Amino acid sequence: MTEQGILGVFAGHKFLSGLSERHRLLLAAGARPFTAAPNQLLAKEGDTARCFYLIQSGHVSLGMHTPDRGVVPIHTVGPGEEVGWSWLVPPHRWQFDCRAVDEVHGLAFDAEWLREKCELDHELGYHLLKQLIGVLANRLAATRVQLLDLYK
Amino acid sequence: MEGPRACPTPVKPAVVRVRDYRRETHDTFTLVLDPPATGGAAFRPGQFNMLYVFGVGEAPISLSGDPGEGGGWVHTIRAVGAVTRALARLRPGDVLGLRGPYGSSWPLENARGRDVVLVSGGIGLAPLRPVLYHLRRHRAEYGKIALLYGARSPADALYLDELRAWRAAGELQVLLTVDRGDPSWTESLGLVTALFDRADFAPDRAVGLICGPEIMMRFTQREFAKRGVADERLYVSLERNMHCAVGFCGHCQLGPSFVCMDGPVFRYDRIRTFFEIREA
Numbered sequence: 001m002t003e004q005g006i007l008g009v010f011a012g013h014k015f016l017s018g019l020s021e022r023h024r025l026l027l028a029a030g031a032r033p034f035t036a037a038p039n040q041l042l043a044k045e046g047d048t049a050r051c052f053y054l055i056q057s058g059h060v061s062l063g064m065h066t067p068d069r070g071v072v073p074i075h076t077v078g079p080g081e082e083v084g085w086s087w088l089v090p091p092h093r094w095q096f097d098c099r100a101v102d103e104v105h106g107l108a109f110d111a112e113w114l115r116e117k118c119e120l121d122h123e124l125g126y127h128l129l130k131q132l133i134g135v136l137a138n139r140l141a142a143t144r145v146q147l148l149d150l151y152k
Numbered sequence: 153m154e155g156p157r158a159c160p161t162p163v164k165p166a167v168v169r170v171r172d173y174r175r176e177t178h179d180t181f182t183l184v185l186d187p188p189a190t191g192g193a194a195f196r197p198g199q200f201n202m203l204y205v206f207g208v209g210e211a212p213i214s215l216s217g218d219p220g221e222g223g224g225w226v227h228t229i230r231a232v233g234a235v236t237r238a239l240a241r242l243r244p245g246d247v248l249g250l251r252g253p254y255g256s257s258w259p260l261e262n263a264r265g266r267d268v269v270l271v272s273g274g275i276g277l278a279p280l281r282p283v284l285y286h287l288r289r290h291r292a293e294y295g296k297i298a299l300l301y302g303a304r305s306p307a308d309a310l311y312l313d314e315l316r317a318w319r320a321a322g323e324l325q326v327l328l329t330v331d332r333g334d335p336s337w338t339e340s341l342g343l344v345t346a347l348f349d350r351a352d353f354a355p356d357r358a359v360g361l362i363c364g365p366e367i368m369m370r371f372t373q374r375e376f377a378k379r380g381v382a383d384e385r386l387y388v389s390l391e392r393n394m395h396c397a398v399g400f401c402g403h404c405q406l407g408p409s410f411v412c413m414d415g416p417v418f419r420y421d422r423i424r425t426f427f428e429i430r431e432a
């Protein structure tokens with residue numbers, strides 16, 4: 001994908017909305033298109049988080065391993081969403097298994113590269129952190145509501 | 153929202169016969185009833201009947217069938233207490249008492265020419281299903297249509313075959329999610345509000361119709377608000393417990409409104425301040 005193509009994906013992606021032109025160009029330099037086949041494992045719980053993914057199309061199932069039931073799917077991430085905050089939070093290990101449900105297309109960023117950019121440019125780091133906090137807050141609220149077992 | 157219809161014989165139930173019984177999930181079933189001899193089968197999506205099991209009691213239950221089809225009255229019911237458990241024991245040929253249809257209806261006239269986003273959870277899909285039948289029948293009169301439906305588990309989700317057939321026909325976007333999946337479930341996992349990012353509609357021309365547990369409806373309103381859909385274009389069905397259904401007993405009073413008389417379908421901005429009032 002050309003830089004133009006990557007910037008096109010950026011423009012349509014909610015996670016990067018509000019990013020300055022300078023930061024868009026900076027991130028585009030480190031974005032790499034990826035495709036995952038249905039059922040392909042993108043990340044394994046406990047492994048070092050080497051990537052951060054922005055999903056363009058397709059769905060990724062996040063699940064946790066349990067001794068008696070194997071991997072229990074917990075949440076689904078779809079187009080316009082992102083996979084992973086473990087790249088930013090020490091000790092940088094995946095908290096979930098992340099598996100493609102159908103064919104997934106998106107952009108991947110190298111975790112170390114991205115952390116370095118955030119350290120060097122706090123404005124960029126602050127922007128990404130703000131976006132991630134928004135995602136986390138939504139998922140936390142959703143999880144809390146799920147705990148109420150509303151439909152019981 | 154379209155106003156409630158006055159019932160000519162508000163309190164005395166008619167005796168009707170069960171035409172068909174269908175099991176939907178482990179605790180939910182559908183009854184098809186012969187409409188009373190007088191009055192015909194007409195109803196507006198969102199309206200409900202009071203179903204009376206002789207010797208047990210009565211409960212308000214929404215009409216969940218096709219309003220354009222003159223056949224029987226369809227009710228999908230979750231067995232939660234004395235009346236609904238007694239309804240679950242009825243079989244074709246059995247009789248029960250019925251009053252209705254009562255109540256206001258979903259704003260299908262106002263929604264014409266607009267995108268329609270239906271958000272429902274659990275048994276809350278039942279009162280919205282007549283809307284889906286109507287929208288499909290009059291497809292050309294509406295913009296984009298999206299249904300966001302959440303259930304506890306795949307085994308608890310209602311009307312799955314029908315919803316998937318509608319999706320396959322390409323007439324509407326159907327997004328499904330459950331709180332707890334199983335290995336056969338390849339749709340979404342998570343709260344129904346997480347489906348909003350995938351829903352295809354234009355906020356400036358959308359109307360939202362919401363029915364489900366009250367907390368789900370509150371969170372859904374926030375998602376609409378985040379996207380700029382004003383409360384004036386949101387409608388909720390409040391399925392608060394009621395007794396008389398004719399504004400008599402005050403059991404379902406919500407500020408100056410009675411769910412049975414002014415609802416169950418309300419425009420959100422009109423009940424916003426009362427929405428978080430707890431049930432007495």
Ligand SMILES: Cc1cc2nc3c(=O)[nH]c(=O)nc-3n(C[C@H](O)[C@H](O)[C@H](O)COP(=O)(O)OP(=O)(O)OC[C@H]3O[C@@H](n4cnc5c(N)ncnc54)[C@H](O)[C@@H]3O)c2cc1C
Nearest residue numbers: 211212213214228229230232233234235236391392393416
């Ligand atoms: C306008 C309207 C339309 C409705 N449509 C349907 C429908 O299509 N299908 C259907 O299955 N139900 C529907 N309901 C809900 C149904 O009327 C109630 O569940 C009813 O109370 C059942 O009576 P029961 O005697 O079986 O249970 P009850 O003895 O009244 O209650 C049993 C348990 O359910 C709880 N409960 C009762 N009512 C509600 C409620 N409204 N919300 C949450 N918890 C409740 C009670 O707190 C109790 O724990 C509707 C309610 C209203 C007001």
